[in-house]
Amino acid sequence: xxxxxxxxxxxxxxxxxxxxxxxxxxxxxxxxxxxxxxxxxxxxxxxxxxxxxxxxxxxxxxxxxxxxxxxxxxxxxxxxxxxxxxxxxx
Ligand SMILES: [Zn+2]
Ligand SMILES: [Zn+2]
Numbered sequence: 001x002x003x004x005x006x007x008x009x010x011x012x013x014x015x016x017x018x019x020x021x022x023x024x025x026x027x028x029x030x031x032x033x034x035x036x037x038x039x040x041x042x043x044x045x046x047x048x049x050x051x052x053x054x055x056x057x058x059x060x061x062x063x064x065x066x067x068x069x070x071x072x073x074x075x076x077x078x079x080x081x082x083x084x085x086x087x088x089x090x
Contacts, residue, residue, distance in 0.1 A: 009023070012030060036050070039057055040062040040066065043059050045057060
């Protein structure tokens with residue numbers, strides 16, 4: 001590793017050499033611009049809206065979906081119709 005520090009840098013995603021013109025740095029890791037996409041949907045990412053987990057890149061919505069699970073999947077509405085809660089005159 002130490003011997004190559006400097007000119008040759010490899011893309012974290014595809015492990016091929018990245019040239020300056022095609023280089024994108026995020027989190028101190030190097031990527032090809034074309035490789036900087038969501039692992040889940042393959043959508044192109046921007047430096048302003050990506051997330052990464054253990055070196056794997058995701059777009060924000062998929063990162064949230066895959067790792068945070070904020071309880072939106074919690075199905076606790078069996079039996080009670082939602083109308084009854086929103087209408088106070090139920
Ligand atoms: Zn690449
Ligand atoms: Zn995605």
